[in-house]
Amino acid sequence: MYDCMIHEKLLHTDEIQGAVVSLKLQGFYHGEEGDLPSYSFFIMLGNQKIGTIALRLGFNDMTMIHGHIGYTIDEGYRGHGYSYYALGLILDLARKHGYRALIVTCDPLNLSSIKSVLKSGGRLIEERKSVPNNHIYYVLGIKELNCYEILL
Numbered sequence: 001m002y003d004c005m006i007h008e009k010l011l012h013t014d015e016i017q018g019a020v021v022s023l024k025l026q027g028f029y030h031g032e033e034g035d036l037p038s039y040s041f042f043i044m045l046g047n048q049k050i051g052t053i054a055l056r057l058g059f060n061d062m063t064m065i066h067g068h069i070g071y072t073i074d075e076g077y078r079g080h081g082y083s084y085y086a087l088g089l090i091l092d093l094a095r096k097h098g099y100r101a102l103i104v105t106c107d108p109l110n111l112s113s114i115k116s117v118l119k120s121g122g123r124l125i126e127e128r129k130s131v132p133n134n135h136i137y138y139v140l141g142i143k144e145l146n147c148y149e150i151l152l
Contacts, residue, residue, distance in 0.1 A: 002068070003059040005098030007037050016093065020085040021045055023053065036060060039093070043073070043086045050077040053086045055093055064147055065131060067105040068094070083116040091120065095152050102152065105129075105145040114146065122148035 009028040016023040023041035031037040036056040043051040053071035056063070069090055073083050094102055106113040108128055126147035131138045137145070 001101055002063060002099075002103055004057055004094070006096075007057045009037075009039070010093075010096060013039065013093065016041070016089045018085055018089045021050070021082055021089070023086065023089050024049075026052065031058075034060060034062075036063075041086075041090075043071070043082060045077065045082065050074050050082055051086065053083075053090055055090050055097075057097060063103055064126070064129065065105065065135060065137065065145065067147070068099070068102040069104050078112060081116070083113065084119050087116055087120045091150065091152060099152055102150045104148045104150060106148075107142055108144055108146045117148045117150070120150055122150045125149045 014025045022044045024044050026040040026042050029035070029038050029040065036058040038054050038056040040052065040054045042049045043053055051071060051073040054069065056066065056068050056070075069087065071083055071086060091102070104117050104122055106117060108114075124146060128144040129147055131143050131145060
């Protein structure tokens, strides 16, 4: 259910235009040693980079920690709903890859991210999931994550 049909970069994905923000391809990574292939985009507001967003293609044992989508908005641009608009563009790309549902995870204390995920149709499926103590998130201080499902 959480896997896609196409695990390769699609044509015409170097730039994805939206009404508020656009996505500019930073790179496509084919995945090595158990990593999933993924897109990495800059989130652009006009000509200004305001964050990043990634879409991972496939499903593995780390998907419930990393999620299919990861994003961040630069500090000076937070609080304007830009992550919601970027999520909408990534969801469109995910549909083109054949996803029917996606996993998005976030820190349970990140209320802005939770708001964006819920507004994008996310449904909480696991609250305060423990992060393994050998994972980089744990080392960075993120010891729990909320897991959300977004049906496409």
